[in-house]
Amino acid sequence: MSSFPLFPDDGPTRPFFETQPDVSRRNSPTGSALASVVPASKLVARFVPEMASSGVNEIDDLTGGLPRGCLTEICGTASSGRTSLLLAVLAAATRRQEACALVDVSDAFDPQSAATAGVRFEKLLWIRCGAQEAKEDLSARLKSSRLYASSRDKKMFPETPVEQALRVTDLLLQSSGFGLVVIDLGDVPLKTARRIPLTSWFRFQRAVEKTPTVLFVVTPAPCAQTCATLVIKQSAFSSQLSAESLDITKQPAHSQLLDGLHIESELLRSRLERKPARSATAAFASKAVRTG
């Protein structure tokens, strides 16, 4: 669980703890005695959450893992390897026998890919948001006699998938007990994703605080702003799409096979450590399902 170290210590927690001793006191008569005492105001104590493995060694090296009780945001455009990383995170969490929940805003989850990635479905709660259901719901409400339903049931306007996802996430976080809660906003237009109020992200962050839940959000671009403890930007390329390879593609299409993606992850933000002097990245590769 999280802890806040209060006294300087050369122990293993040292990297998370930095002090700024007051040098001026050393010259005073009692300065030598007090030199080792650090005023509380000068302590730079950093929140040290428990970390969970992401399932990708390179990401774990880059970030130290996924912080529990915090919001982690993965952003990137289409075909940037976000979903591959998401499946790896889900597979790692379900392997640990943790109950996981996936709030799938665009209903884009592919069970075959997930099965190949090693996700254990019995531990995964899949919630498929979608406006289509809301329409069906509306017609069902119309079909049933409105005389015998409460006035609150008479809502005529269906919710958008994003609104559904926010309400569902609230319920999931309130019920507690999940090791990982994922909100997949990957296919939501950037304009819509950025329209999610900051208060929602704050609420989610407060709800997971002091719980062992990892809140993992997939977005097209950073949206949670200061609420995110960790923000990773994904980008990917395929070696088969280099200029030389494209020349070779004069070969028949049936002799080609998508072998995977080379994914690069960049740490955009981390509240666990000081801002790195230069961009911190990690690179890894994913294999296509067809290549086995």
Next chain:
Amino acid sequence: MPYACIFVPDFPVEALLRTEPELRSQALAVLEGKTPLQKVCGVNNVARRVGITPGMSKVQVEACSGYILRARSELQEVAAHAALLDCAQSVSPRVEDLGPDMVVLDLAGLRTLFGSPEQIARRLENLAANLGLQANVAVAGNPDTAMIAARGFTGTTVVADGEEAQSLGALPIEVLFEGREIPDAETVMETFHRWGIRYLHDFAALHGVALSERMGQQGVYWQKLARGETSRTLVPVEPPLKFEESVELDYPLVLLEPMAFLLSHMLEQLCARLEARALATQELRLELQLEDGAHQEIPWEEIGTGYRPAKARQPFQRILRLPVPLLDAKTFLKLLQLDLKAHPPGAPIQKIRLAAEPACPRATQNGLFLPPSPEPEKLELTLARIAGIVGEDKVGSLELLDTHRPEGFRMQRFVPGEGRGFSRISTDEIKKSSVSPCLRGESENLVTALRIFRPPKKVTVTIRDGRPVHLAGPKEMQGEILWAAGPWRSSGDWWEQEGWSRDEWDIAVQCESGIALYRLVRDLLGGRWILEGTYD
């Protein structure tokens, strides 16, 4: 060998008060019979003080003030009797059923388990109160004495061995014949009154031989009862494990919210009964009898949908299946409310029947270091609420089907504790939940995931030399195809009506944000091109 008797006075009234306990403080009279000849068959103490007595006609009752009339409900009396048996069974397995309002149980060997006879009597009284019944409990050395004491004394009574005649002596002689089918009871009572016998001690003091000469063996038996000297063998019954509660409404309910109050009382009673038998439930069945041929005004919005009210309605049924046995009335109520909200009955409700399928309670013993898992009660409520938002078929865990057909999966109930048991998780796996340099996740299984478009995007594809070269579709999904791999042909279910056959291509398209990889599919049966998803 002690015996206890539980007797519920004014049983028809108590049966009604179980589901409407708020009426206990008001004058309540229960009527039976057909409309012009309705008579009072039961009253509570408040109604007695007002002047209403059993046997009065409805017209006579209407002369009094501040009363509430209810029709006698056989269904509720059956449920109350079952509750009475559950109450007795929770203490002793040897229970004799002596009618809807009375049971006798054998207390032999229960002293070490439940304490003295006084403690057992108080326990039985409290149990009955928890089940919504105000009962008299008497403990005596033989069943008949316990029965007479339970009928005669209110609250709990313990008749000491050898003091039966003295204890029962103060009771009126009528107690002896209550609940017994005696053909000439009125004649006998007249005789007793003529003899000046008012109380049991008067009757017990009569000379046995003289009584035998005048009233025969029957009179001797009655005198033995009055003296508490009878002895008989208990005839135990094994009540079926059937947990049902029913309510017949005087006026049909037209809103779901008021029904929640009734459901709440019914669920509390069901849970109390299950708890008394050390059971829980995994399945709740709700049956609503709707008003037949009810005239319903069709709101103008519904005219277009072609909806018309049915003339004759079948009972409306909802079955609530739970993943684990639970025993929490509040959770059940919320689940039923959410279910009814999603599936409203659609007509006024006349009768409510609620049944619980008994199951052994779950024995959980989770370890301190096991991974987190939602509590079953909370999880069920959360899932029901989520189903109310996104739809029932869109929440759960998925199961892959043994097919190559696209979308070859089905949704099923999410039960995180299912499958591999928690107790069998190795310590190494648990340790992997924390990251350290030596214990990290395994990344060799990292696969290029596909994001599915549901529904798939219809596109137009230009083919040159047998390969796709240009894609025209939605705004961000169009342009020259830089690279293509395929086709990978697959087909199946051709022996059925839902046969499928398709060619799959993996393509790279230059778009605004960079190169995007898509899975392009040609439906060979329909001849159309679709984008099934994007590699991400």
